[in-house]
Amino acid sequence: MKTRLPLIAALLLPVTAHAGLREVAQDHILPGYAAFAQATANLAATAETDCTGDATRAAYQQAFDAWMGISHIQFGPIEDMNLSLAIAYWPDTKNRTGKALAGLIAAEDPIAYDRAAYREVSIAAQGFFALERLLYDPSIDASDYVCALTGSIAGGLADTATMLSDAWVDYADVLATPGPDNPAYPTPEDAARKVFTALNSGLEFDRDTRLGRPLGTFDRPRPTRAEARLSARSQRNVELSLAALQDLAEKLADDPIPGTLARFDIARTSASDLDDPVFDGVDTPMQRFRVEALQQDVRDIQTVMATEIGAALGVSAGFNSLDGD
Known part of the structure; x- marks a missing residue:
């Protein structure tokens, strides 16, 4: 029943809200978190009966797919409750996930048998990458x-996804109804800037981190740094992220954005054509060129949408938690 609440709440958002913000809330964020909650609930239920078998791996892939549909929304409840890294602790430059899990397994720490208490362990031993x-x-x-x-x-x-999905039932109205009585978003520009920043930062994360980390340098490519390499999701995550970000761009814009959509199409085609699930090919000149070309495709999206979306809304990208400190 809980997974239906965001969809019901979406229908109740005030029609007086800024059009793009209302669409972002009711047609992108609420369904995205509802899907994430449902997929992780299925993952948890499957893990209870199948443990580390094929059914759990399939449920893991589906849950990660759902996360990629909403992972760029790094504001609102996920920021207020500081839950982002508990879902996806990556990049993990010091192998904290491996070390944390190794310590737990070596000691057979009984906290693993207490789902509620386990939330208190290191965030490196939680979320998708620990499970991977x-x-x-x-x-x-x-x-x-x-x-x-x-x-x-x-x-x-599953617990985290449900908390976020439930929290967005109320927060969707906060985002969709900016105004002088709304301390979070006193003006429509404040709310639009928050969403536009999430959009721009999501593209930047794809470009510089999901693609940039395995690229490394020409003399020293680093394919082993690719995201979700063990589960062979590195390329898939880029593809799903671009699809989700395109949807967000379309929802946010009040006017047609043909240039932005054309460049999304180019980037998404480039990503799907890579045929390199874990970016192993970045140490070969031709494949490296294709990944670098995709990075440029993403830059082109950002350049065009700055005018077609940002300038049209009177906003530019600000700070996002994905940017770091």
Whole structure:
């Protein structure tokens, strides 16, 4: 029942809201979080019965797909509750996830058997990337303890997704109705800027982190730094992110954005044509060129949308939590 609430709430948003903001809230964010909550609930339920088997891996992939549809929304409840890294602790430049899980497994820490208490462990041992290690890392042997860890991490993801989905039921109205009585968004420009920043930062994360990290340098490509490499999702995450960001751009814009959409089409075609699931090919000149070309395609989206969307709304991108400190 809970997963239906955001969709019901979307229908109740005031019709006086700024048109683009209302569409973002009711047609992009609320359904996105509802799908994320539903997919992670299925993952948690599957992990309880299948542990680290094929059914749980399939449910993991579906849940990660759902996260990619909404992961760029790094404001509102996810920021207020500081939950982003508990969902996706990446980049993990110091292998904190591997070390945290290794410590838990070596000690067989009983906290793994308590789903609620497990939320207090290091965030590096929570979320999608901790679960990826347990499901896909061949160096981790299946055991009753690993099954318990899998269940608690999957359950924690489901709990977090439900919290966020429920919180957005109320916050959607905050975003969609800016005004002098709204301390979060006193003007439509404040709210539009927040969404536009999320859009721009999502593209920047795709360009500089999802693509840039495995590219490394010409002399030293770093394919092992690709996101979700163990679960073979590196290219897929870029494709799904671009699709979600295009949808957000269309919802936010009040006027037609043909230039932005044309460049999204170019970038999405380039991404799907890579045929390199974990970016292993970045150490070859031709494949490296194709990934660099995709980076430029994403830059082109940002350049055009700055005018077609940002300037039209009277806003430019501001700070986003994905930008770091």
